[in-house]
Amino acid sequence: MRLSVKHLLGIKDLTKEDIELIFQTADNFKAVLSRPIKKVPTLRDTTIVNLFYENSTRTRISFELAEKRLGADTINFATSSSSVSKGEGLIDTVNNILSMKVDMVVMRHSASGAPHFLANHIQVPIINAGDGTNEHPTQALLDAYSIREKCQTLKGKKVAIIGDIMHSRVALSNIFCLQKLGAEVLVVGPPTLIPKHIESLGVQVTYDVREALQWCDVANVLRIQLERQNKPLFSSLREYALFYGVNKKLLDSLQKEIIIMHPGPINRGVEIDSDVADGPHSIILNQVENGVAIRMAVLYLLAGKTSAE
């Protein structure tokens, strides 16, 4: 059995069976990660470059750790300290790296579609670690995996994605992933942060966070991405927190248990309050923990393909 794709560019291209295969493989890697020796030699003859054209803490460390736990050699690349600041283009940079016999590319880029473009020009497997406002597939996989771990299945589960839907690649990947696994999705946020025609993806839309929380089993709270907002889309962070922030008082008033998720980094006091983020129903740190196992699974399943061709 193999994945139906050569690259992981987005959840959009995956089948339900692909996602289930990734989860099943991640289960085994999670077991490896709980052993005294958290490492296997599977990818010991594979070299992977982490190309990060945009800042990242979690995703980057998680990928690097996943690669190391699989025994792969890793190279890290950050735009600020590289020849990109001298004006080198994407394909040139990648081709130069690949000529040093690198077997896989993990890439984050601020332009949507950058990994898709690269996939047309290079032969090795590419894993998208976030491209602009398009997709962040491994985040969606680890989110869905974390819900599955908590609730056994995603089928019929109601998931609300709260906040900056417009600029969020996490939102789009999550919508695709959750729907493929049979969950219902609702998006909520200020009208200026909800993309037009998002209903065409088959999600429900509301502008009232209380209504959304009343409906859902799981709330995935997203970060306000100020760095991607070229013009003001809401008056102030304070106002946003007041109308859309998830706080304890709001949750307590609903008298039901909701699983709280956040892809990080958290703006405490803006989209989510500390007592919610650190509360008993929060699985935010489980998400981070599962991220390593999910990324190991994706790397393992895609790496196996290189030499087969």
Add this chain to the structure above:
Amino acid sequence: MKIILDTQKFTVVIERLAHQLIENHGNFKETVVIGIQPRGIFLANRLVPYLEKITKSKIQFGVLDITFYRDDFNTSNELHIPNDTNIDFSIENKKVILVDDVLYTGRTIRSAMDAILDFGRPQKIELVTLVDRRFSRQLPIQADYVGVTVDSMISQKIKVKWQEQVGKDEVILLNKEI
């Protein structure tokens, strides 16, 4: 097709292997049994209850998957999907008995030894196999307890059938269809 072990002999051989193990390991106080995924589990599942019945003691039994330790990851055309590993006891300073159904090239056992060493430093590792395909080893690995020894060609295939799986215990030698 040739029958190597019929149903009746099959049981006799397994019981003999169990008695040989008891001869060397007594009440299994310092010994653990590890079945190799996926097909070694069938043999281990037969051996362990029998051993427990005879020795009247509880035997520590785990299962080990070697997928992540294979040496053909980048050369095989097949991607191997991992099975569960479950060893919920310490193997430190214990005698470990690896259990597999067929010993052929020895590469699986090499992987299994690497995998088991990631769980600790056993005092000793032994190997029990139902079928030993003699003269086909690619690594210097031999079993300590052998059910039946078979001389076979590379083109031939050994098939171990289990009651739990296909309703009948049997070992057969197949000539590859041309």
